[in-house]
Every structure is written in C-alpha cells, then in structure tokens.
Amino acid sequence: MKTFRFVWAAALLAVSTSAFSSCQNNIPSPTPGTPGTPGTPSTPATAIPDALVGTWYAENNASPLTTNWNQGTFQGSPGFAEFRTMVFTKNGTGAEEYHSDVYTSGTDVEQRLCKMTGTLEYDASATPARLTFHAQSGTVRVFSNKYAGYKESPIVAADVAKYKLTWSQPQASTFATSPNHLTANLLDGATAVAVKYKQVPGTGITNPNVGNGLYDNPPATGTYVKIGSQYFPTATIGNHVWMTVNYVGSGGLNDARYPQHGTYYKFMDLNQVTIPAGWRIPTRQDYVALLASQGLTLDMWDATDPSDVPSKRKLGQLMAPSVWATQDGYATNSSGFTALPGDYRSANAIGNGIGSNCRLWTSSKDANNTPLGFQIFQIVGDTYAAIATYPIGAIPQCLPVRLVRDK
Numbered sequence: 001m002k003t004f005r006f007v008w009a010a011a012l013l014a015v016s017t018s019a020f021s022s023c024q025n026n027i028p029s030p031t032p033g034t035p036g037t038p039g040t041p042s043t044p045a046t047a048i049p050d051a052l053v054g055t056w057y058a059e060n061n062a063s064p065l066t067t068n069w070n071q072g073t074f075q076g077s078p079g080f081a082e083f084r085t086m087v088f089t090k091n092g093t094g095a096e097e098y099h100s101d102v103y104t105s106g107t108d109v110e111q112r113l114c115k116m117t118g119t120l121e122y123d124a125s126a127t128p129a130r131l132t133f134h135a136q137s138g139t140v141r142v143f144s145n146k147y148a149g150y151k152e153s154p155i156v157a158a159d160v161a162k163y164k165l166t167w168s169q170p171q172a173s174t175f176a177t178s179p180n181h182l183t184a185n186l187l188d189g190a191t192a193v194a195v196k197y198k199q200v201p202g203t204g205i206t207n208p209n210v211g212n213g214l215y216d217n218p219p220a221t222g223t224y225v226k227i228g229s230q231y232f233p234t235a236t237i238g239n240h241v242w243m244t245v246n247y248v249g250s251g252g253l254n255d256a257r258y259p260q261h262g263t264y265y266k267f268m269d270l271n272q273v274t275i276p277a278g279w280r281i282p283t284r285q286d287y288v289a290l291l292a293s294q295g296l297t298l299d300m301w302d303a304t305d306p307s308d309v310p311s312k313r314k315l316g317q318l319m320a321p322s323v324w325a326t327q328d329g330y331a332t333n334s335s336g337f338t339a340l341p342g343d344y345r346s347a348n349a350i351g352n353g354i355g356s357n358c359r360l361w362t363s364s365k366d367a368n369n370t371p372l373g374f375q376i377f378q379i380v381g382d383t384y385a386a387i388a389t390y391p392i393g394a395i396p397q398c399l400p401v402r403l404v405r406d407k
Contacts, residue, residue: 041161043134045092045119050208051172051254052122052131056182056197057085064200065098065113072150074111074143076100082195086133090205092120097133097165111143114155116163128169129256131184135163168192169257172199173347174208174250176272181347208250212259215248225403227274232403235336238293239407240286244338246360246400249274253345253398258354261342264398267371267390270361279405284364284387286404287374291385294318294335298387306382315385319376325355326378339376344397351397353377361401362387373399 057064061075065085068075076083087096097116102109118135138155167184174180180199185192215230224231225243233244246262248254251272253264265272270281282290288298294314296304305311316330318337325341333339339358343351351357358376365371370389377384390397 040136041157043119043136044121044132046122047091048088048120048122048131049210050090050205051174051210051250052088052170052182053090053205053208054172054180054203055085055087055200056172057200058082059181059196059198061085065100066096066200068100068113069098069115069141072141074100074113074141074150076102076111076113078102078104084197086197087203088120088131092122095120095133097135107145109145113141113143113150115139115141116155116160118163126168131167131170133165135160138163167195171254171256173253174204174210175253175266175269175347176251177266177269178347180204210248210250210254210263212248212254212256214259215245225276225279227276236407237335237337238289240289241405241407242290242337243403244336245402246340246342247273247403253347255345255350258342261340262400264342264345264400265361266396266398267361267392268396270363270401273401273403275403279403281361281363281401282374282404284362284372284374287360287362287387290318290337291315296385298385301386302388303386304384306377306379306384312383315376315383318385319358323355324378326380326383328383330383340400341376341378342400344399346395346397359399361399 055064055066060081061083063075065075065083066087083100085098089095095118097118098114100111100113102111116135116138118133121132121134123130138160139152140155141150141152143150166187168187170182170184172180172182179201182197182199184195186195211230215232218224218231219233223234225234230248232247234241235244245260248262249272251265251269255261273281275281291298291304294317296311296314298304304315312330316332317334318339319331320333320338320340321331323341324331341353341355341358343353343357344359345351356378360374362372362374366389370391373388373390375386375388377386390399
C-alpha cells in the first residue's frame with residue numbers, strides 16, 4: 001500500500017548520507033505557508049466530533065507508539081500488520097500520527113519509527129463521513145542491528161507535503177466503564193482497509209457531545225421532551241407518555257450509518273443516560289402495559305403469538321412503517337411508538353438482525369439477576385414481541401433505550 005509506505009522513501013533521503021549529522025543539508029527548504037509558523041505548510045484544519053478526540057493505537061499493538069517515541073524504543077514487525085498511533089485533537093490542529101516498519105536486507109535489519117505532525121479535516125458532508133490527516137512535518141528514527149540506539153532525521157518537506165491519511169466512516173464508542181474503540185476504513189487509493197484502534201485511557205473528552213443532529217430542534221408538530229440540547233419527540237400511548245425515538249447520548253456506541261437507531265448501551269452503563277425529572281427507563285411492566293394498550297398480552301414464554309394474524313396486526317401499530325425487512329402491511333405505527341429494527345451492537349460485533357429485530361433495554365432484571373430487554377422480532381411469516389433475558393458476559397450486548405413517564 002504505497003500511501004502507507006512512501007514515508008520511508010522520504011526517510012531514506014534524509015538518513016542515507018554518510019555524515020548523518022549533516023543530513024539536513026540535503027533537505028529542501030520547507031514550503032512556506034500561512035497561517036501557521038514560518039516554513040510550515042498550510043493545510044486544512046477543522047473541528048472533529050467529540051467521540052473521535054484522543055490518542056488511538058492499532059488494536060494488534062501492545063501499546064501506543066507514543067510510548068515508544070517518548071522512551072526511545074521501537075515496536076513493530078516485518079510484514080503488513082499495522083503499527084500506528086494517532087493523536088486526534090478537537091480543533092484539528094497539532095495532530096500527530098506515528099507508524100513503524102521493519103526492513104531486512106541480508107543480515108541488515110532496519111527498524112523505522114516515524115512521527116508526523118499536522119492537521120485534521122473532518123468532512124461530515126461526504127457519504128460516508130471522512131477524517132483526513134494532513135502532514136506538515138515529520139521525523140524518522142532508524143534503529144539498526146549495526147549500531148546501538150537510533151539515528152534521527154527530519155523527513156524532506158516535499159514528501160511530507162504528499163503524506164495524507166483518510167479514514168472513511170470513522171466512529172468511536174464513548175463507554176464510561178470499559179475501553180473505547182474507533183473503527184473506520186483506511187483509504188489507500190481505491191482500496192479501503194477496515195481498521196480498529198484502541199483509545200489510551202484518559203485521552204478522550206469527558207462527557208462528549210455525541211448528538212447526531214436529528215434532534216437539535218423541536219419537532220414541527222407534536223410533543224417532545226428536551227434533554228440537554230436535544231428535543232426528543234413523544235406520544236401518549238395508553239396511560240403513559242413514551243419517547244418515540246431512541247435516546248442519543250454519550251456513554252455507549254453510535255452507528256453513523258443508522259443515526260436514527262440512537263445510542264447503544266451496555267446494561268451496566270444505563271446510568272449514563274440523562275433522565276429528566278418524572279421520566280424513567282421503562283420497566284418490564286411498562287412494556288407489558290404498552291402491549292396491553294394495543295390489545296396484546298404475553299403468553300407463558302413472555303411472548304405474543306407469532307403466527308396469529310390479529311396479533312401481528314396489533315403489534316404493527318407499534319412498528320415504524322417502511323423500514324422493516326418484511327413488508328407485510330402490518331406495520332402502520334398508528335400508536336406513534338415507532339419501533340425501529342436496529343438490533344444490537346457490541347464492542348466486537350454488529351447484530352445480523354438490522355431490519356428485522358427491534359431491541360430496547362428495560363431497567364428490570366429477572367429472578368436470576370439477568371437484565372431484561374423488550375424486543376419485536378420479524379422472521380419469515382411471523383412477527384412477535386417478547387421480554388427476553390440478556391446475560392452479561394465478557395462482551396455484553398449493547399441495546400438502544402427509550403424513556404417513559406406516567407401520563
């Protein structure tokens with residue numbers, strides 16, 4: 001992947017001179033640029049989403065390369081494994097990118113660790129959104145089995161100007177109780193490589209704003225509840241007032257492809273949800289009452305009848321139309337609840353039921369202290385609602401959440 005590798009060609013220009021200390025004599029004058037410090041190229045800089053701010057390093061790396069740089073040590077291996085660390089800043093200036101590689105020739109082994117500094121440009125209008133790192137300067141350290149320590153040199157300005165990394169569809173979790181990850185597709189020409197990075201603890205923004213723009217203004221019609229700076233639509237159904245969209249906030253996972261699905265939370269992180277006075281995360285009984293308002297009851301398996309046509313028609317009164325995989329005509333949303341088939345997420349997986357499964361947390365647990373969720377499942381020929389258990393394992397599932405209050 002030439003985009004990822006060319007820096008080393010630039011580095012060689014800087015370190016191949018026999019008199020290493022005089023390598024700067026071979027470096028062309030930096031391209032002047034304003035604004036910025038004299039001699040620094042002017043590159044685009046924009047603010048980036050709060051969730052992306054922080055220090056991120058490739059998931060397969062033992063530690064961030066910033067640690068190696070600060071300690072004067074090396075981390076990397078031959079081959080195409082990604083050894084990369086990025087320092088993403090909120091305002092897009094003073095960003096850093098580190099990467100390493102190993103080259104062998106006969107008995108000679110060279111290990112190269114590069115630090116690039118520059119700016120970030122976030123393009124939310126692109127489909128999908130893109131984050132680009134533009135280099136302004138660079139330094140390479142070369143470790144070798146032929147000498148102790150390392151040799152350091154600037155990277156030639158002409159090659160720095162060519163160095164650019166673009167991540168397509170970057171999105172990051174904002175968990176409060178576990179490590180966060182950033183996923184994206186790293187573009188190399190026409191090739192997109194799926195990448196995943198871990199966040200260095202303590203480098204992100206506390207209480208990040210992760211609003212997706214859908215609820216920045218009050219709805220044109222109907223009622224709503226204001227939470228922070230967001231306006232969430234509501235509807236009166238039976239004896240309760242329900243939020244009719246999935247909650248969006250910090251402390252969980254967001255999927256930029258489906259902003260309407262809201263934020264996915266682990267059960268243990270539901271305390272990160274901002275709950276206005278009088279409102280609550282629905283209990284099991286609240287969802288039982290919701291079904292009862294449409295003339296539905298749960299059987300001994302805590303589910304509605306999946307094959308009964310009248311039951312499916314009643315359940316369709318809670319389901320958003322036109323977004324479910326099976327267009328059987330039952331989803332009318334006449335209640336206004338607007339159940340969405342967003343399925344679940346986890347730190348390492350995406351549910352395969354998008355378009356067919358709606359899952360929402362309750363605040364309740366069963367007799368075995370296992371969290372409970374409300375769900376509407378649509379499978380071939382059958383549609384049903386149920387209250388189901390969600391055991392807490394090593395990689396717990398993340399579900400969206402609604403809020404409710406008494407009428």
